[in-house]
Amino acid sequence: VDSGPPSTPYRVIHGALAYLRTPGREINLIDVTGTPDAPVVRFHVERALVPEELAERSLEPLPDRIDGVARKIVVGRYRLQRFGPPRSANQRRVDPLVGGVSISRSNQVSAGTLGGLVHDSASGDPLLLSNFHVLVARWGVRPGTQQIVQPGRLDGGGLGDAVGSYLRHGMDDHLDAAIASVDGSRRLVAQQYGIGAYRGRTEPFLGQHVVKQGRSTQRTQGVVTGINGQAVFNYGSVRWRIREIVSIDPVPGSPIVSGPGDSGSFWLDAQTHTAVALHFAGSDQPERALAIDLGPVCEALAVDVPA
């Protein structure tokens, strides 16, 4: 039975589907708007690609008309609206960028914490510092090939929230740390969310009171109870020794010091707000945070904490 030509919306959507499936176009949704007499097909994209990006990806610009229907491009990012606890402010997009907020690599649904701004020791360029297992996670990733997004993808971030790309890591020096370049899309300031400015770096010492802002457990305080530690952790299938570990216990009366998703946080001296260590691990029983002395981290990555 000949049912006649398909209706305009159906025909347009059908014609546009080929673009939805094209790798590299970052199209999240295609729909039809306008009026029955003047329909418009809309491409909801992660972000509008500039001609140079299209050329790099060997893509042609989207045609002005699809099957004779006008085309429109809008930015639209969508996610399942799962029922869950409301997000904390530091799990949302922030501008300017500060330490203590949600961050992740772009190619995995995950979330860790942005430690904060550091500077390249040679060039002075601003950089983002967090953990290897937050910014990179996989062995053999080439610099510049992995984008970093804020907020992290687990908190709704997408390619439109990119702030930089992975640059180098400290795992060869047995330090779970990595830095990313910044793309200039947002300003970056040497502050910790909910704590304030941090300045310079100081060595950890036993009994030192420290404070951090983490993506998951927010602002917590602790006391340094161990220094010069070494331990082995699994990174993928590789067991890898981590050195220069600082153990941090909760301050008396506080039930929690850190949790999953806090990786990458800066621990600051509670009095001076100088940077002390980079959070990366922990335990529940006993409640304890593990961080890495920022001195060796800065040396290995050739970066400085803003003075």
Place this chain on the structure above:
Amino acid sequence: MSRPNQPPPDRVERAAATARQLLGDDPSVVLIDVGLDQSSPAEAASPAVRVHIRSREDLDRLRHENRLPAVIEGISVIAVVADYRLDKPSGRGSVPDEGELG
């Protein structure tokens, strides 16, 4: 950190290095660091080598095998039962139903 009547830091670090040589290959030893000996009053607390062991059973085994010295180079060795993991969802706290927390 160093106070009068306390061991110099380099001796403490040497003791920690010796502990790593003795125990670092045992999979139940998850962390070796330098902390304070909390068994004495706080004002007299002195640096000690801390050996973090995964479970009470592993601690008993190491003691039974006589592999856990009480003192190295005059520095106290303290056993701590604890296990650690990267601050990812594997068993720590509440975890969303998908994805991974760094």
